[in-house]
Amino acid sequence: MTREFRVNGGLVDRSKTLGFTFNGKAMKGHPGDTLASALIANGQKLVGRSFKYHRPRGVFTAGSEEPNALVELRDGAFTEPNTRATVTELFEGLSARSQNHRGSLEFDILSINDMLHPFLSAGFYYKTFMWPKTFWEKVYEPFIRSAAGLGRLSMQEDPDCYDKGFIHCDVLVIGAGPAGLVAARAAAESGARVVVADEDFLPGGRLNAETMEIDGSPGHAWAATAAAELASMQNVRFMNRTTVYGAYDHGIYGALERSRDHIGDSGGKPRQILWRIYSKRAVLAAGAMERPIAFGNNDRPGIMLAGAVRAYVNRFGAAPGKKVAVFTNNDDGWRTAADLAASGIDVAAVIDVKNSGHAADIPGARHIPNGKVVDTSGRKCLKSITLNTGEKIRVDCLAVSGGWNPNLHLTCHQRGRPQWNDELSAFVPGVELPAGMAVAGAARGKMTLASALADGNDAAVSQLESLGFSISAPDIPKAEDEPVNCTPFWHVGESSSRSWIDLQNDVTVKDVKLANSEGFRSVELLKRYTTLGMATDQGKTSNMAGLAILAEARGSSIPEVGTTIFRPPYTPVALGAFAGRSRGRHFRPYRLAPSHEWAKSNGAGFVTVGGWMRAQWYVQSGENGWRDSVDRETLATRNSVGICDVSTLGKIDIKGGDVGAFLDKVYSNTFSTLPVGKVRYGLMLREDGICYDDGTTARMGENHYVMTTTTANAVLVFRNLEFARQCLWPDMDVHLISITDGWAQFSVAGPNSRNLLKKVIDPDYGVSNESFPFMACGKVTVCGGVPARLFRISFSGELAYEIAVPSRYGNSMMAALMEAGREFDAIPYGTEALGVMRIEKGHVTGNELNGQTTALNIGLGKMAGVKKDYIGNVLSRRPVMVSEDAIRLMGFRPVDRSRELVAGSHFIAMGDPVDMKNDQGWMTSVAWSPHLGHSIGLGFIKRGHERKGEIVRAVSPIHGMEMDVEIVSAHFIDPQGERLRD
Amino acid sequence: MTELSLFSTPPLDGYDKSTGDIRLYSPEALAVVSIALPLGSEDSALAMIASAYGVDLPSPGKSVIATDGARLVRLGLDQAFIIFPHSAPDAEDVVQGKLEDAVYVTDQTDAWTALAIEGSSTRDALERICPIDLHPESFAVDDAARTVMEHLGVLIIRAGDNDFLLLSASSSANSFLHALETSIANAG
8 A cells, every 4th residue: 555645644544444446456545535535545646537638637626526536436237437536435345447538547549639629619519510410310429429428337227225215304404514513503402303414424524624623622523522412312313424415395305315335235225315304494504615726737637626635634644745836816725735734745835816925834835926827737647837937846736726615506496596795706695595494604605613603503593493492592612713815816817728617527718718709608508508517516616717707708797697507416316316216016006906816826917007907818728819818708708707807997985965966066967866776877077078087876875876987087086076075065965985995896797697696696685687677786795794786787788797895805706706607607807808898889998088089979978968067068068069070989890801900090081182181080999809700990080970881991101001991880789788688 | 505705815914024123014804994974964973973982083183092992083074084903894884883874984994904013113114105204293192194105195193102003005005015114124
């Protein structure tokens, strides 16, 4: 291990050593290191290549704002690209690789782009790749994307798991720096439920990177004690490694906890947890971020933010260089020089743009007032800097400080606009904050330690008072107000070399000026044209300089230029974390019919319908393909008897003194006259008169009805009924409850259905045609006393019943029905045979009730009464809805019986051109009818009821298909309905 | 008449698993019956409930244990559930027998699947899927709420400091169980 870049001090645990690799090279670090600090300690200055020009880049910051040090972590399917080395906690065995280079990191062949830079200025894609037009998508874009870009995905399924969760609190404190810790302590002591979230693994914020004292102790020690005290309190949830990435409505915050990212093997536990935090109040104490100064070749490895340089020295005991210069426009840069000198690092010079005296006394360092760095040298590592005087100074690290910006991003997530503060030369939070949020400390522009501590307390107190908590006397820790004078200075105009503003997107001062001269003068357009402030860092270190240079080019002020909108997420969130546990089979819930186990063990294949897994058909040995099974099931049912689980249809239990009158209002036809013990088919319309849903409703008692709905609309119909009873007619005594899942309901259909049921229904109950006629219903018992409901209704057109038992008996009831039907060769049938039989009978389903059709269209115009008041009545009588020319539901059969109809075909009269103008309707449902031995279809066609026997063309241009079809009755079997009543 | 007989196979029947200090199990033979208070006759219905069960029907969002051990859960102004141990498929008749025509009664037993969860870290598991605040100050013992967990409608009742009864639709019982098992495993 290279020791030469380790210095004394710091908060890493030197008693333990962690082994890791970077580009396959073995290196060592300590617990408490980030990957970035460990790389610096190992003397690894070059960590990646830039996005566009493939320029060598090194670590630039010590926090989540890092634009350069993006790496791929872990191996194989576990690979995670675009991870910031500056926030990656080091662990034993960590494998990291640099990204965005062809060939090795040291010899990237695409660094030729850097030579071509005169051609690659802002907007060059748009200007260069204009011809030929068709090349953009197929040639240019794929090439550009592969050359420019970030890390690569493994293209394998992520073996790690992720989760999400919900947290509730009175006060959410965002950030555990000095202001956040004081705010959290005040909140915790008041008895409020407090959540403290901090993105770092070590609470304390800048205190861990500074040498300042609080209450006479080192700042980091004070922070550790304060955090430990908070974490031990029952009413406090202390969450480190947790980034609050978004401020949403009503005090809801999104937070990402990297719960196991710092452990080599997550042990099957979620690596990351996405939390939704419901807060009554929030204190944003997110601190501030340092900004750079742009000058010639300011992107070389070894050029870093000054605050980061001293963070590496003070917190991590890692020296970013052996001979360091500081280039600053503010007092804070001097702090870096002082801290480095105190750690024994050679500080060559402090170059201050101000023409003022020493802000600190730095032993051995030259003070260069009125100084500017105009250029640098060193390809893979900084070798020297050149000043405006022409003097060269040999250094391997340059610490740059252009002042500090409050971290106000979350204040803008609901469109709040920041305000310009001249004194700080920075934007501070505006007056419009997300509801319930207060901002404290450096995030509010309180840049000194003592003022940040006091501000944290004040913010907490005002938030707690608004919640009604009593506050004890404030106990604000003692600290100094350090000097923070800052002279606005954004870029060195004398530099002739490229001066980088956005390191992540390779945007230079010249690019911004070019954009302005080409007319992209709005800050939003500047962003899109130059890509300034895009990608993973969202311009955290670059936006201010970009605005300042645009303002300068426009001849206006920075506040006049304004800012782009900050949106969530504050820092990148992996898609895996958003997906959480919703993957594979459990992407969404699935529902099983009550006889699912029976069906599974009897050859059923399943189809998902409205969340349900329904038996589609049952395969028997010797059958080749689904049509064999479906034809057999259909014929066996029509010839003798078949059984189908129809429990998935919505079932709503409706009770009350006014149910009959209520149903008259929600159905187009009348139910108040339905006798007890009878079932009626009902059609519901929407307010606009279009068909909504259909089903049967049974009157089980004087004040008791059971409504069925289609499977797909079960929840929607229930919701509509609740709206109707609670909001439209609250004076009616009507009570609803869903019983869909409560009953296992089976259709028993076919000429032998009655004979079969006689063997299952207890003998106390008669099921003869006389005692239980078509459309009868009633309570019965089955198999020796189990309560059941029997309905004589048919969807197949055969003599048929539906029988329901409590769903706990679903599997056993199916087995019992099959056993009872053995002598009749009873078969189970699935949804395909169900569909074939309903098409043969001309019944409508979702294909026909598609949200565009009326009662008249589907042939039920007479059911839509005009005398009573019901939902949809008025608008269903609009002239266009009842036009004689309206489409009508009809049956269709191919003139050439050997051909198969195609659903979705449109009808065109013989000889007419195939275009929209001549469109007469469409085929909604088709099936092979084993009963008739040819293909049949249902469909809508204009004035169909007057056109029986006419031949039209069914055309499907997308299938390249056309055939002649005959318009026939929609009832292909038993048009008089004799079988039903038999 | 044949010798056919039916046997009961409700989802999650007999499920009982302990992970760390959390026990998740399917309570045996729990009947659920909904009652609705007729419009205009609420007072007489409430009086009948009080006399039949020995307790007043609580306000919406609250539940109470009756003298016979049944739990009465008020879900809305006009709706409540009565939850009690009962295995035969006639729970509706049992409740109707007690309350007669004072309320409308509907058997809900088979529409729901119940899971009980208990143990000192139960809330750590539930916070992964339960959007409502389960802190005792917000959700006290005997409080009840209808909410959504993993897209599934759930009725949650706090039976004790660390004990919760959860009811969700019986057809999606497997998804519901998976949601809870995953939460327990992830939080543990």
